[in-house]
Amino acid sequence: MKQTIIEKIISNHSGKEVKAGEIVWMNLDYRTARDFGGANVVKHFEKHFAPEAVADRKKTFFTFDCNVPANTIPYANNQQICRVFAQNQNLRVFDVDAGIGSHVMIEEGMVLPGGTLVGTDSHLNIFGSVGAFGQGMGDQDIAFAFRYGFTWFEVPPTMRIILNGKIKYPATAKDVVLAVLGRIGSKGALGRSIEFSGNVVESLDLSGRITVSSMVTEMGGIIGFITPNEDILSSLKLLSGKYTLQPVHPDKGADYVETIEMDLSSLEPLVAAPPKPDNIKKVRDLKNVKVDSVFIGSCTNGRLEDFKIVSNVLRGHKVKSGVMLKIVPATKKVFAEMLKRRMIEELFEAGAIVSNPGCGGCASGQIGMTGKGEVQVSTSNRNFRGKQGDGETYLASPAVAAMSAIRGYICAP
Amino acid sequence: MGLKPTMLKGRAWLITDDKGKLIDDIDTDMIFHNAHLAITDIKEMGQHAFGNLKGWERFSKEAAPGDLVIAGRNFGAGSSRQQAADCFVSLGVQALICESYGAIYKRNAINSGFPIMEVHNLVEIISEKLPIRHLQVITMDIDKGNIYSADGNQMILKGQPLYQVQLDLYHGGGLLNFKPEVKA
Numbered sequence: 001m002k003q004t005i006i007e008k009i010i011s012n013h014s015g016k017e018v019k020a021g022e023i024v025w026m027n028l029d030y031r032t033a034r035d036f037g038g039a040n041v042v043k044h045f046e047k048h049f050a051p052e053a054v055a056d057r058k059k060t061f062f063t064f065d066c067n068v069p070a071n072t073i074p075y076a077n078n079q080q081i082c083r084v085f086a087q088n089q090n091l092r093v094f095d096v097d098a099g100i101g102s103h104v105m106i107e108e109g110m111v112l113p114g115g116t117l118v119g120t121d122s123h124l125n126i127f128g129s130v131g132a133f134g135q136g137m138g139d140q141d142i143a144f145a146f147r148y149g150f151t152w153f154e155v156p157p158t159m160r161i162i163l164n165g166k167i168k169y170p171a172t173a174k175d176v177v178l179a180v181l182g183r184i185g186s187k188g189a190l191g192r193s194i195e196f197s198g199n200v201v202e203s204l205d206l207s208g209r210i211t212v213s214s215m216v217t218e219m220g221g222i223i224g225f226i227t228p229n230e231d232i233l234s235s236l237k238l239l240s241g242k243y244t245l246q247p248v249h250p251d252k253g254a255d256y257v258e259t260i261e262m263d264l265s266s267l268e269p270l271v272a273a274p275p276k277p278d279n280i281k282k283v284r285d286l287k288n289v290k291v292d293s294v295f296i297g298s299c300t301n302g303r304l305e306d307f308k309i310v311s312n313v314l315r316g317h318k319v320k321s322g323v324m325l326k327i328v329p330a331t332k333k334v335f336a337e338m339l340k341r342r343m344i345e346e347l348f349e350a351g352a353i354v355s356n357p358g359c360g361g362c363a364s365g366q367i368g369m370t371g372k373g374e375v376q377v378s379t380s381n382r383n384f385r386g387k388q389g390d391g392e393t394y395l396a397s398p399a400v401a402a403m404s405a406i407r408g409y410i411c412a413p
Numbered sequence: 414m415g416l417k418p419t420m421l422k423g424r425a426w427l428i429t430d431d432k433g434k435l436i437d438d439i440d441t442d443m444i445f446h447n448a449h450l451a452i453t454d455i456k457e458m459g460q461h462a463f464g465n466l467k468g469w470e471r472f473s474k475e476a477a478p479g480d481l482v483i484a485g486r487n488f489g490a491g492s493s494r495q496q497a498a499d500c501f502v503s504l505g506v507q508a509l510i511c512e513s514y515g516a517i518y519k520r521n522a523i524n525s526g527f528p529i530m531e532v533h534n535l536v537e538i539i540s541e542k543l544p545i546r547h548l549q550v551i552t553m554d555i556d557k558g559n560i561y562s563a564d565g566n567q568m569i570l571k572g573q574p575l576y577q578v579q580l581d582l583y584h585g586g587g588l589l590n591f592k593p594e595v596k597a
Binding site: 022023025044047048138140141143144148152154191 | 493516519520523524576577578579581588589590591593
């Protein structure tokens with residue numbers, strides 16, 4: 001049977017050869033919950049499964065990242081409910097200091113090619129960036145997964161997106177994924193697995209691949225795979241201690257429902273204008289869009305490599321008076337690296353507000369919401385009405401965000 | 414524990430537009446209006462089923478336990494409200510037969526143990542051949558995917574058999590009640 005990547009991964013976890021369209025029980029390598037959704041997972045578990053234990057305490061854990069530390073009483077209560085459950089079941093908790101759960105899991109060497117992982121994060125499909133099948137699910141599904149170690153899934157059909165050309169700074173990985181969104185739209189990958197290929201993706205480092213895979217949800221997709229190259233495979237081997245890792249390749253002759261090919265050799269900086277992530281415009285076509293605030297971070301662009309670009313753009317400049325620049329590194333490890341390299345100092349001196357790692361920029365506005373009439377440039381992945389406040393959000397790359405903070409209007413370096 | 418029946422017999426509600434075509438893209442807000450989202454008791458949900466679907470507002474008053482609902486493509490598009498699946502269970506509707514479903518709706522329905530069947534090209538078949546009259550009694554075999562006349566003698570439609578996962582959860586009483594050791 002000729003299979004796509006997702007067909008192979010699900011087959012390997014379900015004991016039978018599957019094809020797109022089949023609904024099967026599927027084993028899970030890791031089962032997680034966040035402070036978002038976690039308390040409900042615990043409630044379902046205690047109502048239906050207590051006093052049983054989770055299927056495997058080494059593969060089950062919590063990652064707090066949504067509201068960290070908790071700035072509302074309900075979130076504080078929810079986090080406490082999860083901690084107590086974790087204590088009783090002897091489960092690990094990556095607590096309010098750890099950062100974005102999906103990124104923490106990659107750093108911990110848990111996310112490996114061909115693996116299956118679930119959690120209460122609709123962007124867990126970010127794991128496609130290392131060839132793993134990550135998926136966000138509801139709290140009932142996660143409670144069941146905690147108890148039994150498996151779930152069910154409908155094998156999605158696969159489309160190919162081939163991205164050719166060589167991208168040149170100031171165009172970056174974020175512009176790559178915005179260009180794809182512009183081409184296929186918010187339903188372009190509806191219910192599908194995507195296999196990305198072509199020299200554009202092959203030349204991306206891990207942080208760039210994370211950026212691309214992180215917006216598959218905004219295309220309606222289930223997951224977007226980028227097959228790890230030797231470099232990334234080596235990093236994953238080091239992180240996990242598993243030295244026989246192999247990526248999962250699709251078979252020649254596998255079934256694809258659609259193939260999209262794009263030439264990105266003249267890619268230039270783009271934005272997603274409010275109120276939709278697929279409302280793509282070229283930065284150079286935006287004339288004098290005044291900016292009030294800039295957010296740099298999120299699971300899409302919160303890695304060290306993203307902040308290196310920001311530092312380079314800001315060097316020798318200051319944030320324009322009257323403009324807010326808010327920085328949220330993805331994880332504690334990223335923050336630690338930035339401290340070591342004195343990047344936090346540089347950002348502070350330039351006029352940025354630097355906050356603790358987590359989902360702060362997007363979720364529950366830990367780093368602040370936008371007011372009516374406020375125009376924000378954000379490196380996150382969603383700009384729907386009301387998402388970051390009453391203001392309007394343009395999605396962009398870290399390079400565009402940093403430059404816009406200096407000039408006070410949307411522009412690229 | 415006894416297994417539930419897999420031959421489901423009941424009146425077929427053809428959810429059609431004024432031209433007799435099965436309606437596509439019935440979203441979760443048409444199925445269960447967001448005004449009622451605070452309702453968590455399944456017994457209270459049935460009365461609102463299709464309450465916001467133009468032309469079918471009387472459905473919940475006229476539906477009876479045992480009925481089957483037939484609609485077009487992308488049934489249950491939109492949000493993840495569990496009530497959009499549970500409102501049918503609340504009324505005693507035995508199953509849905511549609512050409513396709515919204516992904517989240519599909520997951521919610523399957524997790525509720527509620528039988529949903531897919532029939533390829535259903536919209537075209539109903540428009541062109543009308544093998545089923547509105548409220549005709551039919552029998553659906555969720556194991557084999559076949560849809561028969563009331564007496565079971567004449568096969569009217571060929572549908573997709575329910576997958577083992579769907580049958581496991583149907584027999585098991587929904588996801589959180591399902592006991593994997595006693596899989597059907």
